[in-house]
Amino acid sequence: MASPLIQLFDHFREDLDDYNDRRERLIKASRDVTNISKKTIFLLHRIVMEESTDDHALAKHAAMRAREKLHEVQDMYAGMKHELEGDRFWRHQRQVSPGLQEYIEALSFAHYLDHGNLITFEQVEETLRDSNGVLYFPLVVSDYLLGLSDLTGELMRFAISGIARRGGRAKANQVCAFVRSCKSDFERMTPYIRELSKKQAITTQSLEKIEDAAYAIAVRGSEYDLPQDMLDDIVTQTISTFGSHGDMKGRSRRRDDETDDEYHPDL
Template sequence: MPTTNIVTIFDNFRAEIDDHNDRRERLIKASRDITNLAKKTIFLLHRLVQEADGRELDDLTAGKKASQQAYPKLREIQDLYAKLQPELQGDRFWRYQRQVSPGLQEYIEALSFAHYLEHGSLITFEEVQRTLMDSQGVEVCLRQVCSALYFPLTVSDYLLGLSDLTGELMRFAISGIARRGGRNKASGVCAFVRGCKADFERMTPYIRELSKKQAVTAQSLEKIEDAAYAIVVRSSEYDLSPEMLDDIVANSISSYSDNSPETRQTFGRRRQADHSDDDDD
């Protein structure tokens, strides 16, 4: 074989490898940007719900208002996925799925949290996939309905993203449990998270890393149950108006937070620091 042909072949190999590395780096950077936007969306949802007054919480309108304000942020993520669509055409998606997956799971977590606040239910696989479509996408059929998609949504990314949702629901339940109507809402969230954990448990043998996230879900469920149990015990001790019970609940939650392992560790470190200062004196 002539030397020129060998050089040409290796030049093609080099160009292909360089193209692969460049595309991989672009997808990793885009996934990080999507992760940051999704986290900001989740923080925004928590802040908007906490800022709502008690009347809105009772009328179940605070969550809807919060989700409506968060959807523009989610559309920014969808626009980023639209720009990535040429990079993920055909078999490229499966080649670079590991680079796309982290940001996609974070996006599903934010989207499902907004959906829960608005509808009080779990977002479906088809609804998530429907947010990742465009007229320029790839034609894919779901349940005899064909749509143009940026890339196919995998069941593993869908379930892993939903599993992360349980942690946000735990924060949502505990942060609002001391507010008017928050006790009933916390009980509903607790039952919802318990149902999610039971349903996801059947998928753990088939979805990689789902078992690890199930362990985190179990911890989140335990925290909600502990807080709800403390509220029920404290409330049963008094025959008072709901307003006064809300004050007692707020104090109970404050004590519950102060007795958390993190607080005890911090307090222990402070005591050790104080003792060391005394020894120095």
């Protein structure tokens, strides 16, 4: 029979093996969540850029499709519930956090397209509950805010991509005001949440890009006394002509490559 000391070290070994195995499973699950959330964001961008006579209905359709896709993530979190019971969640939060932030970014983008406002903490929590109303794991305020901070980058892409569409300039101005409000509100949280200051710098860059695009078109529009519909057509033709020379497509491909790196964090 092994001595009590050997038995004690065997117990430590089992605990360490269990911890490492669970950590690896959660890292893999978080990567899968990140991948699905990234695809959901791409799906939203793709649908809202489709031709439609009713942009509001198109945005509603995009949000519905995104929520259907995000059910896959919610099912994955349901399967992870037993892995994160009690204090296990706090021991493994760093493995869960990257995927959760990506999920919140996708969910908040769909919510914005559907309702035109910011998804609340309670609304995100509701998507992380089982049929009995029990949370799969605690939703940390820092993950919620960091996920929302990432949303501003997607809103920048949404505004600039659609600025050449009919009514796109007005929509870009709305997005600009919304992102500016988010930046102002999040600024008060930067002393308390690690990494938020870095994301605020990216939000500032996104806001500047929206402002520059909206300002450039506003200045050009003021130079000509044209009806709004005719001005929309001129902007659309200009963007189309620019893209036909391949520059726009090349930039789009480079952006996709950069986005792949952005959405696959080193866990």
